[in-house]
Structures are given as structure tokens and as C-alpha cells.
Amino acid sequence: MTADIADLLRGARILPVLTVPETASALPLADALAEAGVSCAEVTLRTPQALDVLEAMAAHGGLTVGAGTVITPRQAERAVAAGAAFVVCPGLDTEVIATCHELGVPVLPGIATATELMRALSVGINTVKLFPAEQIGGTALLRALAAPFPQVRFVPTGGIGADNADDYFAEPSVLAVGGSWLTPAQALARGDYQCIRDLASQAVQRSTP
Numbered sequence: 428m429t430a431d432i433a434d435l436l437r438g439a440r441i442l443p444v445l446t447v448p449e450t451a452s453a454l455p456l457a458d459a460l461a462e463a464g465v466s467c468a469e470v471t472l473r474t475p476q477a478l479d480v481l482e483a484m485a486a487h488g489g490l491t492v493g494a495g496t497v498i499t500p501r502q503a504e505r506a507v508a509a510g511a512a513f514v515v516c517p518g519l520d521t522e523v524i525a526t527c528h529e530l531g532v533p534v535l536p537g538i539a540t541a542t543e544l545m546r547a548l549s550v551g552i553n554t555v556k557l558f559p560a561e562q563i564g565g566t567a568l569l570r571a572l573a574a575p576f577p578q579v580r581f582v583p584t585g586g587i588g589a590d591n592a593d594d595y596f597a598e599p600s601v602l603a604v605g606g607s608w609l610t611p612a613q614a615l616a617r618g619d620y621q622c623i624r625d626l627a628s629q630a631v632q633r634s635t636p
């Protein structure tokens with residue numbers, strides 16, 4: 428039985444999107460995020476070491492770790508083999524969704540239009556990533572999509588940061604907010620986990636009413 432992605436994200440409220448070039452960063456990054464109170468994170472498959480990073484962060488045990496930027500069924504299989512507890516896609520691909528359902532792993536596909544949302548509903552998905560949220564219309568678009576689809580919960584991601592996250596947290600249709608702003612590439616490159624811990628703590632505090 429496939430667990431509901433909503434169950435995973437409802438309590439988390441924040442979904443950090445992690446693009447991690449070095450496997451050595453995995454454990455200190457997991458420590459920093461867990462210490463800040465983050466409970467869920469997504470490792471994007473955008474670096475050669477992504478599956479190793481995912482495996483190490485999943486084994487850390489302090490966070491529920493999923494795979495992001497999954498665009499093929501094969502990537503979903505490899506991510507789950509590496510320990511991914513959920514799969515996030517930038518768009519809607521019914522083959523990837525079917526593979527995740529077969530694997531019994533929750534999947535959060537991306538949508539940007541009402542048509543894509545209807546397609547998601549037709550394959551049994553009612554929690555979606557709204558991507559790229561800010562660029563396609565922000566909270567105004569989110570509200571316009573939420574009105575005809577009251578059964579849908581959104582995880583807006585893309586262009587969200589400390590300056591506008593509150594606007595999304597305030598939306599009743601928003602389950603969690605995703606983004607890379609907690610883990611700036613420069614902070615990761617210089618091993619500044621204190622910076623990441625501080626950004627993550629601030630986001631966690633703001634995400635809780």
C-alpha cells in the first residue's frame with residue numbers, strides 16, 4: 428500500500444530542496460537540518476553523487492529523505508534502492524507515477540496548470556508540487572487553482588525564499604513549502620553548516636503558526 432505523501436509533508440511544513448555536489452557534505456548537512464527541526468528533505472538527482480548523498484542522508488536517520496528532480500521510471504527505481512522514502516518530480520509523468528505506485532513509494536509530481544492537475548487526479552494523486560510556483564503566478568495562481576480543486580493540497584516550490592515564504596504558509600491549501608533557500612550553494616561549498624542551520628531554524632519557526 429502506497430503511503431500518502433500528505434501524511435509525510437503535513438507535519439514537516441518545509442521541504443528543503445538539496446542539490447549536493449559532495450558526498451562528504453551529506454552527514455553534516457543532515458545534522459544541521461535535523462538540529463534546526465527540519466523533518467523532511469529532498470535530494471535532487473542533479474549531481475553525479477546524488478544517489479550516494481541520498482543514501483548517506485537516509486541512513487543518518489534524523490530526517491525523512493526523498494529524491495527530487497526524478498524524471499524517469501529508472502531514476503525512481505534507483506532512488507528508492509538508495510533509500511528514498513518519497514519521490515518528487517518537477518512535472519507530471521504518468522509512467523514515473525505508475526513506477527512509484529508499484530514500488531509502494533509516495534510520489535509528489537509537479538503541476539503548473541489546471542489540465543495537469545486534472546491529469547494528476549485521474550491517476551489518484553491529490554497532493555502536488557506547484558512548480559515553479561513564484562514564476563508562474565505565485566499565490567494568486569495558487570488560489571485560482573485551489574478554488575475549483577478543494578480536494579487538492581499543494582507544495583509550492585520555485586522562487587520561494589525567506590522574503591515570500593510566509594505568503595505561501597498562510598494559504599490553507601498549502602501543505603508544505605519547498606525550496607533551496609535553506610541550503611545556499613555557497614554555504615554548502617564552504618562547509619558553513621551554521622549558516623544552513625540558522626536559515627533552516629528561521630524557516631521552521633515561520634512555518635509553524
Ligand code: 3PG
Nearest residue numbers: 444584585586587606607
Ligand atoms: C526544485 O527542484 O524544486 C527547484 O529547483 C527549487 O526551486 P528553488 O531553487 O527556486 O527553490
